[in-house]
Amino acid sequence: MRAKLVTTLLLMFSAQIVMAAPADAIRASLAKLNLPMQVQNISESPLAGLFQVQMDSGRIIYASEDGQFLVQGALFDVSNGKLSNLTAAAESKAIGDSLNKIPRKELVIFAPKEPKTHVTIFTDVDCGYCRLLHSEIEELNELGIEVRYAAFPRSGPTGESARTMESIWCAEDPKKTMTEAKLGNTIASASCDNPVAQQYQMGVQLGVNGTPAIFLANGTLVAGYKPAKVLAEEALANQ
Template sequence: MIKPIAVALTLLSVSAYADVNLSAEVKAKIEAVGIDAVYAEKSPVEGIYSVFSKEGTSYVTSDGKYIFTGNLFKVKGAEVENTTDEFISKGMRSYIEKLDTITYKAPDEKYVIGVFTDITCGFCQRLHSDLQSYLDKGISIKFIAYPRAGMNSMIARNMASVWCAGDKPAALTKAMKGDGLPDKQPTKACMDSVQNQFNAGNMFKLSGTPSGLSLKGEPMVFAGLRDPDQMLNSLKTANQKK
């Protein structure tokens, strides 16, 4: 099961602050306590910034004097909203866009989801067998490589060979059907690509595949297989909240 509150991301080479420029002094103070920030923006609380890093989510005052971790809740009457979950989803989205995903685009795209997948995972294969139904419902899918046996496994090499293929979507579909793998051995670049995706999955605290999140519209996180109708309903519900 995904634990959204614990989500964090691996660094993909360079740090990038979004929406707000933290001062050099504040950045230095953040780094001094072991936080290597990759994404930051103004929090819902005036004078406090949300900071996203591979260590987790932190909050820092505008002068950098106070830094704290945990969840930031917004309370309105009887309703309680965890604003940290939404911030984490935004950070995750930002980095998934930098990954070398294999994308199947819906003709009439209404939603986009990122799905961590493994070519030997039975539920992943079931999801892939229904791929056209997801696309017909306006759900585009970006598949993210997550070899469950680890990066030293043959599964990781096989998935890297798929990510090395000239026609990646066709190669992934063929592999999911059990119809074979590309003959070409994966290059280091392809192995590195799968490694980056695998690292992101680990930071996402995956305990199984398929799992993922919405990449368009309101945040929505899911763990386990959801058929096309269930996925569509989940996405609709998430987007009706605001």
């Protein structure tokens, strides 16, 4: 019995060593590229010889065991006769986890008393569809959806839109100021230590290239405007 236990422990230890070697090789290879994203986790993918590399943004790439080859794209499982996007499923979960870690104080949040779920929206004050979506925010709240705004000035982190968004985040009442800005009204200039540039970069890493970019609670991306009732239905179905 003792010999069997020792053998089992040795096999487990050997497996850990085998797994550590590819992970170390992949990390070393990626470190040389000076990527803007950091490696969060490395694990075996369902495809033999290919390793799944999760970046801190939530995005996933794949690497060979020695780290010399990288693959970016979707990995599909067709074993049941249907296309199942394994990459999208893994990315959505990681992105959802990443967004849910943003401190609430760094977001502009419109919430009902008893939220059923939430959405995180990368928004711009000058975007027409962002303004249309904001005009329906009370309806979204009534349907149980908490709206968490993150900043994504489309002209970049140093333009006029970015300065306006910094004033919103630094205002005494960010929610009221956000609404005024979305109505096209002039708002008071304000400055403080704010997360606008950081959130813009996070949006870029997540693949945001337009606004509004709506992420449901499970990390699924809804690109562009959808009427409040339709968005609420999708949000409730993707918690």
